[in-house]
Amino acid sequence: MAVWIIASDYATYRSLDAFRALEEVNWSEAPNAHIAPGDVVYLYITRPISAIGVKCYVTSVGLPELEIDDREFWVDEQRLLERINGRTWMRLKRVAVFSDEQRALLKGAVLERYGLRGGFVQSRQRATVELLDYIESVEQGRMIVGDDAVAEAADFDPDQVAQFKGQIARDDYAVPDQTANAKTRGSAQRAFADTVKSNYNGQCAITGISTREFLVASHIVPWSEAPDVRLDPRNGICLSTLVDRAFDAGFLQIGTDYVVRIDWTKIVGDAVLGGALKPFDGRRLTTPERHAPHPEYLRRRLQSSPAQAL
Structure with a gap:
Protein backbone atom coordinates (compact mmCIF):
# COMPACT_ATOMS: atom_id res chain seq x y z
CA MET A 1 0.00 0.00 0.00
CA ALA A 2 1.29 3.42 -0.96
CA VAL A 3 0.33 6.75 0.58
CA TRP A 4 -0.08 9.69 -1.78
CA ILE A 5 -0.67 13.42 -1.48
CA ILE A 6 -2.60 14.65 -4.51
CA ALA A 7 -3.44 18.22 -5.45
CA SER A 8 -7.12 19.12 -5.62
CA ASP A 9 -7.71 22.31 -7.61
CA TYR A 10 -10.52 24.04 -5.71
CA ALA A 11 -11.18 26.34 -8.66
CA THR A 12 -12.02 23.27 -10.75
CA TYR A 13 -13.67 20.83 -8.35
CA ARG A 14 -15.06 21.49 -4.86
CA SER A 15 -13.65 18.33 -3.31
CA LEU A 16 -14.39 19.29 0.30
CA ASP A 17 -18.08 19.78 -0.48
CA ALA A 18 -18.15 16.61 -2.59
CA PHE A 19 -16.73 14.42 0.17
CA ARG A 20 -19.04 15.95 2.75
CA ALA A 21 -22.00 14.94 0.59
CA LEU A 22 -20.78 11.68 -0.96
CA GLU A 23 -18.97 8.64 0.36
CA GLU A 24 -17.22 8.06 -2.98
CA VAL A 25 -16.30 10.37 -5.86
CA ASN A 26 -14.81 10.10 -9.35
CA TRP A 27 -11.19 11.18 -9.74
CA SER A 28 -9.46 11.52 -13.07
CA GLU A 29 -6.24 9.53 -13.42
CA ALA A 30 -3.00 11.15 -14.46
CA PRO A 31 -0.93 9.17 -16.99
CA ASN A 32 1.51 6.71 -15.38
CA ALA A 33 0.37 7.65 -11.88
CA HIS A 34 1.05 4.14 -10.51
CA ILE A 35 -1.79 4.52 -8.01
CA ALA A 36 -3.44 1.21 -7.12
CA PRO A 37 -6.59 0.02 -5.34
CA GLY A 38 -6.06 0.10 -1.59
CA ASP A 39 -3.65 3.05 -1.70
CA VAL A 40 -4.34 5.91 0.68
CA VAL A 41 -4.77 9.39 -0.78
CA TYR A 42 -4.64 12.71 1.06
CA LEU A 43 -6.11 15.54 -1.00
CA TYR A 44 -4.19 18.79 -0.76
CA ILE A 45 -6.77 21.51 -1.44
CA THR A 46 -5.27 24.42 -3.35
CA ARG A 47 -5.80 28.11 -2.65
CA PRO A 48 -7.48 29.66 -0.81
CA ILE A 49 -7.37 26.66 1.56
CA SER A 50 -3.78 25.51 0.89
CA ALA A 51 -4.00 22.51 3.20
CA ILE A 52 -4.75 18.80 3.27
CA GLY A 53 -8.51 18.58 3.59
CA VAL A 54 -9.57 14.99 2.90
CA LYS A 55 -8.28 11.48 3.53
CA CYS A 56 -9.58 8.72 1.28
CA TYR A 57 -8.54 5.44 -0.24
CA VAL A 58 -8.64 4.11 -3.77
CA THR A 59 -11.38 1.55 -4.45
CA SER A 60 -10.86 1.08 -8.20
CA VAL A 61 -8.73 2.40 -11.07
CA GLY A 62 -8.74 2.41 -14.86
CA LEU A 63 -12.47 3.13 -15.22
CA PRO A 64 -13.38 4.24 -18.75
CA GLU A 65 -16.19 6.54 -17.68
CA LEU A 66 -17.78 8.32 -14.72
CA GLU A 67 -19.64 5.99 -12.36
CA ILE A 68 -20.82 8.54 -9.80
CA ASP A 69 -22.93 11.63 -10.42
CA ASP A 70 -20.90 14.37 -8.78
CA ARG A 71 -21.14 16.95 -11.56
CA GLU A 72 -22.67 19.55 -9.24
CA PHE A 73 -19.26 19.91 -7.55
CA TRP A 74 -17.41 20.72 -10.78
CA VAL A 75 -16.84 24.47 -10.98
CA ASP A 76 -15.17 24.35 -14.39
CA GLU A 77 -17.40 22.34 -16.72
CA GLN A 78 -14.96 22.69 -19.60
CA ARG A 79 -12.24 20.99 -17.57
CA LEU A 80 -14.66 18.18 -16.77
CA LEU A 81 -15.42 17.65 -20.46
CA GLU A 82 -11.71 17.61 -21.29
CA ARG A 83 -11.09 14.92 -18.70
CA ILE A 84 -14.09 12.86 -19.78
CA ASN A 85 -12.70 12.80 -23.31
CA GLY A 86 -9.05 12.35 -22.45
CA ARG A 87 -8.63 10.34 -19.24
CA THR A 88 -9.65 7.25 -17.34
CA TRP A 89 -11.02 7.44 -13.82
CA MET A 90 -10.51 6.01 -10.38
CA ARG A 91 -12.86 6.04 -7.42
CA LEU A 92 -11.91 7.51 -4.07
CA LYS A 93 -13.76 6.55 -0.90
CA ARG A 94 -13.95 9.00 1.98
CA VAL A 95 -12.15 8.16 5.21
CA ALA A 96 -12.21 11.62 6.81
CA VAL A 97 -12.89 15.25 6.00
CA PHE A 98 -10.63 17.28 8.24
CA SER A 99 -11.97 20.05 10.47
CA ASP A 100 -10.93 23.69 10.28
CA GLU A 101 -8.60 23.17 13.25
CA GLN A 102 -7.00 20.10 11.68
CA ARG A 103 -6.52 21.91 8.38
CA ALA A 104 -4.77 24.72 10.24
CA LEU A 105 -2.16 22.13 11.24
CA LEU A 106 -2.05 20.62 7.75
CA LYS A 107 -1.32 23.77 5.77
CA GLY A 108 1.44 23.64 3.20
CA ALA A 109 3.73 25.96 5.16
CA VAL A 110 3.50 23.61 8.16
CA LEU A 111 3.85 20.41 6.13
CA GLU A 112 7.01 21.73 4.49
CA ARG A 113 8.74 21.40 7.87
CA TYR A 114 7.95 17.69 7.77
CA GLY A 115 9.12 17.02 4.25
CA LEU A 116 6.44 18.30 1.85
CA ARG A 117 8.47 19.44 -1.14
CA GLY A 118 8.08 23.15 -1.79
CA GLY A 119 5.35 23.60 0.80
CA PHE A 120 2.57 22.80 -1.68
CA VAL A 121 1.43 20.08 -4.09
CA GLN A 122 1.10 20.69 -7.83
CA SER A 123 0.13 17.18 -8.92
CA ARG A 124 1.00 14.28 -6.62
CA GLN A 125 3.83 13.02 -4.45
CA ARG A 126 4.50 10.07 -2.20
CA ALA A 127 4.29 10.83 1.52
CA THR A 128 7.56 10.38 3.37
CA VAL A 129 7.63 8.54 6.69
CA GLU A 130 8.20 11.77 8.62
CA LEU A 131 5.39 13.57 6.82
CA LEU A 132 2.98 10.67 7.27
CA ASP A 133 3.79 10.43 10.99
CA TYR A 134 2.93 14.10 11.38
CA ILE A 135 -0.32 13.88 9.38
CA GLU A 136 -1.43 10.84 11.39
CA SER A 137 -0.65 12.64 14.65
CA VAL A 138 -3.04 15.41 13.57
CA GLU A 139 -5.68 12.86 12.52
CA GLN A 140 -5.51 11.02 15.82
CA GLY A 141 -5.41 14.11 18.02
CA ARG A 142 -1.88 13.38 19.20
CA MET A 143 -0.57 16.60 17.70
CA ILE A 144 -1.01 19.14 20.46
CA VAL A 145 -0.16 22.52 19.04
CA GLY A 146 2.95 22.74 21.17
CA ASP A 147 5.57 22.93 18.45
Missing part, protein backbone atom coordinates in the same frame (compact mmCIF):
# COMPACT_ATOMS: atom_id res chain seq x y z
CA ASP A 148 6.59 26.59 18.21
CA ALA A 149 7.76 26.36 14.60
CA VAL A 150 4.51 24.70 13.55
CA ALA A 151 2.47 27.29 15.45
CA GLU A 152 4.28 30.15 13.72
CA ALA A 153 3.24 28.72 10.35
CA ALA A 154 -0.36 28.06 11.41
CA ASP A 155 -3.42 30.23 10.78
CA PHE A 156 -3.95 33.22 13.05
CA ASP A 157 -6.60 35.83 13.76
CA PRO A 158 -5.29 39.44 13.59
CA ASP A 159 -7.78 40.52 16.27
CA GLN A 160 -6.57 37.76 18.59
CA VAL A 161 -2.94 38.71 17.90
CA ALA A 162 -3.71 42.29 18.96
CA GLN A 163 -5.48 40.99 22.06
CA PHE A 164 -2.51 38.84 23.05
CA LYS A 165 -0.08 41.69 22.48
CA GLY A 166 -2.22 43.75 24.85
CA GLN A 167 -1.96 40.98 27.43
CA ILE A 168 1.82 40.94 27.11
CA ALA A 169 1.92 44.72 27.60
CA ARG A 170 -0.10 44.24 30.82
CA ASP A 171 2.21 41.44 32.02
CA ASP A 172 -0.67 38.98 31.68
CA TYR A 173 0.87 35.86 30.17
CA ALA A 174 -1.82 33.20 30.59
CA VAL A 175 -3.59 31.36 27.76
CA PRO A 176 -6.00 28.83 29.34
CA ASP A 177 -6.24 25.38 27.78
CA GLN A 178 -9.97 25.65 27.22
CA THR A 179 -9.42 28.56 24.82
CA ALA A 180 -6.30 27.23 23.10
CA ASN A 181 -7.54 25.80 19.81
CA ALA A 182 -5.34 25.72 16.72
CA LYS A 183 -6.12 29.25 15.52
CA THR A 184 -5.74 30.64 19.04
CA ARG A 185 -2.38 28.87 19.34
CA GLY A 186 -1.27 30.41 16.06
CA SER A 187 -2.42 33.85 17.17
CA ALA A 188 -0.76 33.55 20.58
CA GLN A 189 2.49 32.39 18.98
CA ARG A 190 2.40 35.27 16.53
CA ALA A 191 2.11 37.82 19.37
CA PHE A 192 4.73 35.99 21.45
CA ALA A 193 7.12 35.63 18.50
CA ASP A 194 6.86 39.30 17.49
CA THR A 195 7.84 40.32 21.02
CA VAL A 196 10.62 37.77 21.48
CA LYS A 197 12.21 38.30 18.06
CA SER A 198 12.10 42.06 18.55
CA ASN A 199 13.86 41.66 21.91
CA TYR A 200 16.66 39.76 20.17
CA ASN A 201 16.83 42.25 17.26
CA GLY A 202 15.77 39.52 14.87
CA GLN A 203 18.82 37.33 15.50
CA CYS A 204 19.28 33.81 16.81
CA ALA A 205 20.69 34.05 20.35
CA ILE A 206 23.14 31.21 19.65
CA THR A 207 24.06 31.24 15.96
CA GLY A 208 23.51 34.90 15.09
CA ILE A 209 21.41 33.95 12.06
CA SER A 210 19.13 36.85 11.10
CA THR A 211 17.24 35.53 8.06
CA ARG A 212 13.60 35.73 9.10
CA GLU A 213 12.53 32.43 7.54
CA PHE A 214 15.05 30.57 9.73
CA LEU A 215 14.02 32.06 13.08
CA VAL A 216 11.64 30.69 15.71
CA ALA A 217 10.49 32.13 19.04
CA SER A 218 11.16 29.02 21.12
CA HIS A 219 9.46 28.49 24.48
CA ILE A 220 11.77 27.51 27.33
CA VAL A 221 9.06 25.94 29.45
CA PRO A 222 7.02 24.24 26.68
CA TRP A 223 3.61 25.57 25.76
CA SER A 224 1.93 22.35 26.86
CA GLU A 225 3.38 22.50 30.37
CA ALA A 226 2.69 26.03 31.56
CA PRO A 227 -0.55 27.83 30.57
CA ASP A 228 0.27 30.67 32.96
CA VAL A 229 3.50 31.75 31.19
CA ARG A 230 2.70 30.97 27.56
CA LEU A 231 3.02 34.62 26.54
CA ASP A 232 5.85 35.61 28.88
CA PRO A 233 8.71 36.92 26.70
CA ARG A 234 11.14 35.83 29.47
CA ASN A 235 10.00 32.31 28.59
CA GLY A 236 11.18 32.72 25.01
CA ILE A 237 14.45 32.71 23.09
CA CYS A 238 14.92 33.62 19.45
CA LEU A 239 16.57 30.58 17.85
CA SER A 240 17.33 29.40 14.35
CA THR A 241 15.35 26.40 13.14
CA LEU A 242 18.11 23.80 13.62
CA VAL A 243 18.91 25.05 17.11
CA ASP A 244 15.21 25.21 18.00
CA ARG A 245 14.75 21.55 17.00
CA ALA A 246 17.89 20.55 18.93
CA PHE A 247 16.66 22.47 21.99
CA ASP A 248 13.20 20.90 21.83
CA ALA A 249 14.66 17.39 21.53
CA GLY A 250 17.23 17.86 24.32
CA PHE A 251 20.30 17.65 22.09
CA LEU A 252 21.12 21.22 23.09
CA GLN A 253 20.57 22.58 26.58
CA ILE A 254 20.90 26.02 28.12
CA GLY A 255 22.01 26.39 31.73
CA THR A 256 20.88 29.00 34.23
CA ASP A 257 24.25 30.66 33.57
CA TYR A 258 23.13 31.05 29.91
CA VAL A 259 25.86 28.68 28.73
CA VAL A 260 24.97 26.26 25.94
CA ARG A 261 25.92 22.62 26.30
CA ILE A 262 25.45 19.78 23.86
CA ASP A 263 24.28 16.39 25.15
CA TRP A 264 26.73 14.20 23.23
CA THR A 265 25.09 11.02 24.51
CA LYS A 266 22.19 11.76 22.15
CA ILE A 267 24.35 12.23 19.06
CA VAL A 268 25.34 8.72 18.08
CA GLY A 269 26.34 7.84 14.55
CA ASP A 270 25.51 11.24 13.05
CA ALA A 271 28.78 13.02 12.48
CA VAL A 272 27.12 15.70 10.38
CA LEU A 273 24.75 16.70 13.20
CA GLY A 274 27.59 16.56 15.70
CA GLY A 275 29.69 18.81 13.48
CA ALA A 276 26.81 21.27 13.10
CA LEU A 277 26.23 21.55 16.86
CA LYS A 278 29.83 21.36 18.12
CA PRO A 279 30.63 25.08 17.57
CA PHE A 280 27.89 26.01 20.05
CA ASP A 281 29.05 23.74 22.90
CA GLY A 282 30.16 26.05 25.73
CA ARG A 283 28.99 29.21 23.97
CA ARG A 284 27.17 31.79 26.07
CA LEU A 285 23.70 32.78 24.98
CA THR A 286 23.36 36.32 23.67
CA THR A 287 20.76 37.87 25.96
CA PRO A 288 18.63 40.95 25.28
CA GLU A 289 18.48 44.03 27.49
CA ARG A 290 14.77 43.47 28.09
CA HIS A 291 13.10 40.18 28.93
CA ALA A 292 16.21 38.02 29.20
CA PRO A 293 15.42 34.33 29.80
CA HIS A 294 14.21 33.87 33.35
CA PRO A 295 16.60 31.57 35.29
CA GLU A 296 13.63 29.81 36.89
CA TYR A 297 12.24 28.88 33.48
CA LEU A 298 15.66 27.56 32.43
CA ARG A 299 15.84 25.57 35.66
CA ARG A 300 12.40 24.07 35.05
CA ARG A 301 13.47 23.08 31.54
CA LEU A 302 16.63 21.42 32.83
CA GLN A 303 14.76 19.54 35.54
CA SER A 304 12.50 18.02 32.90
CA SER A 305 15.49 16.95 30.81
CA PRO A 306 17.15 13.51 31.14
CA ALA A 307 20.50 15.22 31.66
CA GLN A 308 20.40 17.05 34.99
CA ALA A 309 24.04 17.97 35.42
CA LEU A 310 23.89 21.52 34.07
